Amino acid sequence: MVDLSARLPGAVTDRLAALRSRVGSAVFSRVAGDEGSGRRARILGAEGPRWFDDGAAIRTVHGDASMFVGGLRALLLQSLHPLAMAGVAGHSGFRGDPWGRLQRTSYFLAATTFGPAEEAERVIATIRRAHSFVHGTAPDGRPYSASDPHLLRWVHVAEIDSFLTAHDRYGSTPLDAAGRDAYVADTARVARELGVPDPPESTAELAAQLAAYRPELAGTPEARDAARFLLWEPPLPLSARLPYGVLAAASVGLMPRWTRLPLRLPWLPVAERTVVRAGGHAITAGIRWVTSTPRPAPPPMPPVHP
Incomplete structure (x- = not known):
């Protein structure tokens, strides 16, 4: 894909570059937080072996802007398990500190996908310690614990299904069938480190495990409250409401019909x-543009090249 700014007059190119930098920095700040630059250096700049090679399917999916759509879909889907939702409502601070939760999640994904093994293991250990303190009683009277292997697996399969579904629809380089299976298998490595028993290793296993959870799922008042907050009441300035609305619509558009x-x-x-699909392609392309490093200007001929 050609960077069109390379074909424009210098003054226009400079303004586009400034806009790209400003918006890209704002997006990075929201997703990564104040410690983002330091964390990025620890993940990308540190030497040492990684869990996944450069060409791994997990890197293709988790490094794409479609994750913005998939992440929101994952939160909506995960909320349908009453015990998982009780833990989120009681301990995650998603209303009081939604950006903090996003930043912690994004760091976990970045560290385990791209970071050195030592950093990935450190982040996993931190999460497992935090999970040990998350327990209580759901509104229906049942006890819950974030360390419960059954709930851990639900969170994992809902998340992975969402990331893969969003990448299939809006990713810049969608995976073939073998690549999709490879992605699920890659994420199983991370899931086992978190304590998930028997995580799916293929898309067929992923679909089967999701289906097995269906009888346990329900639209509780807490789940619907979370959906309203995520879709209609996000703590954003007015200038960001329109693009976020497009992102939210794209996420809802990928939800299974039975969840509606x-x-x-x-x-x-x-x-x-x-309309929603076109908007989803536009918003992910826009995020991809502002968060990517500009490429060198292509030669004047041919006018378009891959």
Whole structure:
């Protein structure tokens, strides 16, 4: 894909570069937080063996802007398990500190996917310690614990299904069938380190495990409250509401039909196949542009090249 700014007059190119830098920095700050630069250096700049090679499927998926859509879908899908939602509502601070939760999650994904093994292991150990303190009683009277292997696996499969579904639809380089299986197998390595028993190793196993959880899922008041907050009440300035709304619509458009009624989500199949899908491609392309490093200017001929 050609960087069109290379074809424009210098003054316009300079303004585009400044805009790209400003917006890209704002997105990075939201996702990575105040410690983002230091964490990026620890992940990308540190030497040492990694869990995954450069060409690994997990790096293709987790390094793409479609993760913004997939991440929001994952939160919506995960909320349908009453015990998992009780833990989130009672301990995660998603209302009081939603950006902090996003930043912690993004760091976990970056460290385990791209970071040196030592950093990945340190982050995993931190998460497992934090999980040991997350326990209580759900509104329906059942006890829950974030260290419960069954709940850990639900969170994992809902997350991986969401990331892969979003990448299939909006990723810059969608995976073939073998690549999709490889992605699920790569994420199983991380899941086992977190304490997930028997994580799926292929897309067929992923679909089967998701289906097995269906009888346990429900649209509780807590889940619907979380959905309203994520979709309609995000703590954002007015200038960011429109692009976030497009992102939210794209995420809802990828939710399975059976989730819509429990979470009170709209189901507009014609709009989702046209307007919402076009908006999803536009917003992910925009995020990809502002967060990527500009490439060297291509030669003047041919006018378009891969």
